Amino acid sequence: MTTQRKEAKRERILDAAVLEIARRGYYGTTVSTIARRAGVADGTIYLYFKSKEDLLVSIFERAMQRFNFEAAGIVEADGVGAEEKLRRFVALHLSLLGEDRDLAVIFQVEFRHTLHILERLSRSRMRDYLALIARVLEQGTEEGVFKRDLDALLAAKMVFGILDEMATDWVLSKKNTRLASRSAPVTDLLLGGLRTS
Amino acid sequence: MTTQRKEAKRERILDAAVLEIARRGYYGTTVSTIARRAGVADGTIYLYFKSKEDLLVSIFERAMQRFNFEAAGIVEADGVGAEEKLRRFVALHLSLLGEDRDLAVIFQVEFRHTLHILERLSRSRMRDYLALIARVLEQGTEEGVFKRDLDALLAAKMVFGILDEMATDWVLSKKNTRLASRSAPVTDLLLGGLRTS
DNA sequence: CCGTAGTGAATGAGTATTCAGTTTTCTGCC
DNA sequence: GGCAGAAAACTGAATACTCATTCACTACGG
Structure with missing residues (x-):
């Protein structure tokens, strides 16, 4: 064969x-x-x-490979500002999950089954994904558009947290909204915060 | 008896x-x-x-009762500005989970076992919790300190998303940090965003 | 002394994984 | 081309468990 x-x-x-x-x-x-x-x-x-669990992990690996590939394309683009990159990143994350509800359910719910699996997953491809977000944030501080005192990795986790919650909320909601429609409000909050400027 | x-x-x-x-x-x-x-x-x-699942749900109910009680205390405080309330809310969330690692593991991992359980939980006490955050944000827009065009519920979910990710990350990390130590950076990002002002 | 609370062995349903046997594909040769 | 034999791929019934739940019985408190 x-x-x-x-x-x-x-x-x-x-x-x-x-x-x-x-x-x-x-x-x-x-x-x-x-x-x-x-x-x-x-x-x-x-x-x-190897086993049923290996099957679950393989689903994750396959999906993350695509996620990381697409995300890397955004992060490594030449001549694009950090703000625009962040905008694209947010849109990408929400689009990829929003276009495949089954995959989204698995990402938001089924992968979190046990501490054991979650640890295994977060140690691998997840790290790379977070690092990509962090790179965008670092670029932003270098450009002087993002705050100087940012802890890039911690902030990247916060960015991820927002995206993750948007996805979970969408998965749980019965309404027929598009996940990607939340791109703009998410980016706005991230860039500008809650305060009036 | x-x-x-x-x-x-x-x-x-x-x-x-x-x-x-x-x-x-x-x-x-x-x-x-x-x-x-x-x-x-x-x-x-x-x-x-009634069953093993009922036991899990009861753990959730007991914990959320406390969470909501304490959170309501913050939200309903008289003469406190929205910004300060948000600060306190963030600190509360991170403290309550940070002080009981076992409970945190259950909240961040075990409660998400199946779509079925997650739906059940999020339809109940979780809604109230989100509503409390939203109330703080609304107060902020009324005071004129938070942006006027904020979708309070959506923004509340983003706030929750950040807190949730901080907690998950802490649960998964082997390092001996205090979860509550992330209060300040979280609040800063939420209020001011990533951009330099 | 009776009703409420508690016990824990037995039940029975469910299912991941294995493996002896079968089918398909490949290889080298005429 | 086509064919034998070997290897690889595939099959699915049998195995070998694990555990949530029940219930006939016992102990206890009021």
Whole structure:
């Protein structure tokens, strides 16, 4: 079997897992259910993934790879100011999650299942993502547009916190709003704060 | 048995549950383990709680009652400006979680187990908590110190998002920092934003 | 001495993972 | 092309658990 065909099957299993886990939750989804949706036998799952948990982590890895790739494109753009980069970053985060509700559910809910999984995830790709935000903030202070005394990493976590809460709130809301529509108010608050200027 | 003694036993079970679930996770903790730590038989748990899930929800209810009580005290204080109220609110949130790591773990991780539980929780006490933040922001716009065009509820969610991320980050970090030490930078960013003024 | 509270072994449902057997794909040869 | 044999991929029923919940019985307090 060619590498390409194997890769495609792996993707099919991951897609099936995203769909089922988003709807029934990680513990509510059996490996059999995922296998059935992917059109393979239960045992086949274990040819591609070490365990059910490994499957969940692989969903995360695949998604974060895309997130980080796109985010890096924004951060590394030449001749773009920090403010504009931040604007784009916020829009990107909200768009990527807002365009795939199943994935959003998994990111906002299912990945937080146990301290153990959360620790594993946050130690990996998550760090890179936060570092990218921090880079934008550092650029901003260098340009003199962002405050001089900013702790870039801490501030990056706050930026992430806002985006994360927007996503969770959207996932939980029944209303049919677009997540990306919150880009502007989020950026405004981040840049200008609550105070009147 | 007096109501008081019954209440005390219920509290003991809740305390035991907080401790065990924080350490092993909800799914990693058996009802037997909780019973053993509380010094009661397995069956006794079911005299006080409908199910294991009800136990988790009861932990949330008990904690949120305290949170909301203390938060309401801040929001309803007479003769205090919105900026100062926000400062106090941030400090309160970070202190309450920072002083009880087990409870913090449960809040930041275990409560988010399934969409189902999260929905249940966010529809109840969580709403009130957000509403309290929103009230402070509204007061600020009325006073003219906060921006006029603020969507108070949306901004409240952003405030909450930052606090929530600070707490999660603290829970996941091995370092021995105090969560409350982040009060000042959080408040600064919220009030003044990233931009130089 | 009775009703309330508590007990903990038994139940029964659920399911991740394995593995002996089957099918498909690949390889080298005519 | 086509074919045998080997290797790789796949299958799904059986295994080997784990645990929430129940309930017949016991102990206790008023």
